[in-house]
Amino acid sequence: MDRMPAWADAVLVPLISIILAASISALVILFIGEDPVAAVKLMVTGALGSTYGWGYTLYYATNFLFTGLAFAVASHAGLFNIGSEGQAMIGGLGVALVCLAIPWPHWALALPAAIVGAAAFGALWALIPAWLQAKRGSHIVITTIMFNFIAAAVLNYMLVNILRPAGSMDPATAKFPEGAHLPTLHDLLAPFGIAFSKSAPANISLVVAVAACLLVWLLIWRTRLGFEIRALGHSQSASRYAGIPPVKIVVIAMLISGALSGCMAINNVMGEAERLILNATEGAGFIGIAVALMGRNHPLGVFLAAILFGFLYQGGAELALWTTIPRELIIVIQALVILFTGALDNMVRMPLERIFMATRKRRRT
């Protein structure tokens, strides 16, 4: 018997968790001697008050959409993919190799090729942990953490020793060719007569990310593979009795997850920096965990949570610019969101369940 109605599970529990996280964040701001109300006002005007702010908010949100979806897909299969960061780094390598391979004539050709490169490299980086988990039972959390560090070393080596143009001191690739330049929201919205800030980095990758949301929803809830992934996530033994091959599903789920993480690179590497630099991911892989937890692993939830985190990131940058609150406040908020929506979930859930059970009993008598 369900202890709670579905709406309470999907909306009420996350809402209370977020309110708890937000109030503790407010206390933290008070503690360092700033005004939380003024801080929120500044964040809202900075992140949502102009198309420039929106451009940054949506740019960050695009990153988090990819990594959030990646974590969600793995979660459905009962896997904890903490390796999005590394997969996105290696995805960046794929994008850079594709973009620098030939002088692309037009972005419409370069983008699909880059998506393939990013997804292939990201998936490849998830393959070894996936295979080790499926075949040898090596704990995927530990292997994906290790692969994050190995990815950083690989990227460092590639940038310093191989991809760095001759004569450059900077550990970065050459600038991508003109034809690989992705249209920004400014370019996309101008034909419709909508004026959007020219200098904001949000670009067509946002459209790709939203499409990825739809595809993930279709995959998880409307295909046979998605059913098998969810079945495995619910009960490994039951799904094995039902004839679902666990090794295959674990590997496929992780490949999809890695590919999604890798695709983040078309936004931050191809869309924004237009060259591959060290530490291009800036922790977005880990924010994906918070985004997926908050979004309850559902693409719609992930979408909303990604926008919220995009807002927090842009707002946090504005706070750091105009007040003495450092950007790290966002990391604290992120930690609190993960803590309350993920780890302390039962703290919110148990009392709520008791309330619902009590009201139901009363109705029955």
Added chain:
Amino acid sequence: MDFMTVLQVLDSTVRLATPLLLACLAGLFSERAGIFDIGLEGKMLIAAFFSAAVAYASGSVWLGLLAGIGSSMLLAGLHGLASITFRGNQLISGVAINFLAAGMTVLIAQDWFAEGGRTPSLIGAARFEPITLPLAESLRSVPVLGPVYAELISGHTILVYLALLCVPATWWVLFRTRFGLRLRAVGENPAAVDTAGISVVGMRFAAVMICGVLCGIAGAYLATALQAGFVKDMTAGRGYIALAALIFAKWRPWYALSATLLFGLLQAVALRYQNIELGGLIIPVQLMDALPYILTVIILAGFVGRAIPPRAGGQPYVKER
């Protein structure tokens, strides 16, 4: 490479292995009791900050150490609350703790000291000073053994010797006391422990708190002994290397010592040499950086001796109703 260079590399190996060893033993207690802990990094980081901040303010490194341990235990308590009391996901809780520490330390450091997320440099009694063991100087002229004693064995801070003592102590507690037997049992088969009338929750909390104390010492060592003060993100992945070492050591104290010394050696070599030439083959420094992680993956894959974690690890214990 002459003899003195070897000694210097080994000397820095010991220095660099110490925080790894303490964190590794911390993880050992927690994971042996069935609580996964990927929050070692965060606990070390917060301890590093509070030990440096209090040592700076009070001028006493011992007060700093206490503050570091206290802050680390606070986060350990949070981990216990989430993963034992509320039976939440231990991995998620660990991730949250790492971020909480990464954010809070910079936030508070900026508020207190306004130096861009660092503490002022520690001097004098606010730092752990190296201890010269008796006769170190007079024995230096003895060939081979003299320099080994003076350079390698003598001249470390007290925390290094404490960390080394923690290895036999951990072994003794875990394998020779009733407490240790129960702690290990809680990580293998909590239901059996419960049947024997021992509190699973209590045992697990005890283990998590010991983990907090050891992480606290590790963090304090980083900020007040290895370096002079706290800088942003100063743990630099050491918590994860310790986790790797724990698997490498197959959750055993003496193996933990050798694993952390090995990883410390890799760090020391990577720190000293940029690229190493081995018979015409150049080993890039990045490979040295990545080697602990690669080795751990190989061990986890079970190709070189299988690492089997405690059986009830990661699972919250639910008493039968």
